[in-house]
Amino acid sequence: MWSLSDEALLAGLASGDAEAAAALIRRFQGRVYGLAYSIVGDAGAAEDVAQETFVRAWRHARAYDARRGRVATWLLSIARNIAIDTLRVRRSEPLDPATVVALGGVSHDPSPEERGLGAAETERVRAALEKLPEEQRRALVLAAFYGRTAREISELESTPLGTVKTRIRTAMLKLRATLEVGDDL
Amino acid sequence: MTSDERCSPVRELLPELALGIATGDDRARALEHLPGCPSCRRALGELTEVADELLVGGPVREPPVGFESRVVARLFEARPSRRRWLAAAAAAALLGLGAGAVYVGTRADRELADSYRRTLAVANGEYFSASPLLDPRRRRGGHVFGYEGSPSWVFVVVSGAARSGAYRVVATTEEGDRHKLGDMDVSKGAGSWGSAVPVDYHDLELLALVPREAPRAHRLAADL
Numbered sequence: 425m426w427s428l429s430d431e432a433l434l435a436g437l438a439s440g441d442a443e444a445a446a447a448l449i450r451r452f453q454g455r456v457y458g459l460a461y462s463i464v465g466d467a468g469a470a471e472d473v474a475q476e477t478f479v480r481a482w483r484h485a486r487a488y489d490a491r492r493g494r495v496a497t498w499l500l501s502i503a504r505n506i507a508i509d510t511l512r513v514r515r516s517e518p519l520d521p522a523t524v525v526a527l528g529g530v531s532h533d534p535s536p537e538e539r540g541l542g543a544a545e546t547e548r549v550r551a552a553l554e555k556l557p558e559e560q561r562r563a564l565v566l567a568a569f570y571g572r573t574a575r576e577i578s579e580l581e582s583t584p585l586g587t588v589k590t591r592i593r594t595a596m597l598k599l600r601a602t603l604e605v606g607d608d609l
Numbered sequence: 610m611t612s613d614e615r616c617s618p619v620r621e622l623l624p625e626l627a628l629g630i631a632t633g634d635d636r637a638r639a640l641e642h643l644p645g646c647p648s649c650r651r652a653l654g655e656l657t658e659v660a661d662e663l664l665v666g667g668p669v670r671e672p673p674v675g676f677e678s679r680v681v682a683r684l685f686e687a688r689p690s691r692r693r694w695l696a697a698a699a700a701a702a703l704l705g706l707g708a709g710a711v712y713v714g715t716r717a718d719r720e721l722a723d724s725y726r727r728t729l730a731v732a733n734g735e736y737f738s739a740s741p742l743l744d745p746r747r748r749r750g751g752h753v754f755g756y757e758g759s760p761s762w763v764f765v766v767v768s769g770a771a772r773s774g775a776y777r778v779v780a781t782t783e784e785g786d787r788h789k790l791g792d793m794d795v796s797k798g799a800g801s802w803g804s805a806v807p808v809d810y811h812d813l814e815l816l817a818l819v820p821r822e823a824p825r826a827h828r829l830a831a832d833l
Contacts, residue, residue: 438736439738445681445684446681453672455667455669457670458668462667474672475683478680479684482684497664501664545665546665546666549663568663571629592628596656599659603662
């Protein structure tokens, strides 16, 4: 089961195969839970988010389109959206920017599976993020992980809205170049 | 207004659009322009890919012990496990629909999954499945192959244990609704029948071959 591709396991989940579902969960639980925890900041809520992520993946697995992204990014997008919704319900006050997870400083204890699966990609993305100037990285992390709008980031960071927009845009373009995604903007 | 002049203000909006944080007004402006501009659409696609990739670089943390079993329990208490997927792969191979080598091993599995996906993509299908057709004493009497698509269809192959005669093909949904799908003849223990079905194959739970004249003891059924 471990040798199966992510897509094959997702197909198994879609069709109700418990073994495939368990293998898919084991493969991605560290990433999904880690992302959820970093956003909601609470173990119980993070587990709820992570569980709900796999339940939604199961419900919508048939809508997954491999041409539009990998299973990892699809699952993490689901997790991010659920976590952001959870955060909005749980916290009415703005997120303290001081508690924002700086990606470079997050403890990373990869599972045995993760060491073999996608670890190089993770490192590649982290390295690209770490190359960004701190203010760009903060703006981008608040937007990409926490779903904060440019105006919200502007208020959180006490920075003019135009500056925040420029930081986000510049950071995205740099990442696109570093990650070698197209070349036409 | 030149193409560049039209694109330039929209390009400014694309990073926020890709991150899903654009305001309603900005989204509306961009969406007005994008349908007619392949270049901006491509740029948005690339930035969306970047936004998705960012999540891969996020923190990793193992969940509390027992997480996997709790999720599996949640999944399968909502709907019983049917192990359709492995059966589906077998069906694709059996039907000769380009399933490729069914070997244990990463490459073969990937080829099989890829071939399976391509096969399904031809007609926007979602999956194939295969289920054994059993008599009341659990002896195998054939197979039911199913296809979830638009339309869904079933193909029944009887071999071995079935008594000769006319059979009614009846399907029952998960909600308990019965659908008479058609009639088939079995001769010398063999027969085949297939048809599109009036409901999603996914919603079917049981398919039965009910003898029209012989006792019900000769009924064959498959859990789908």
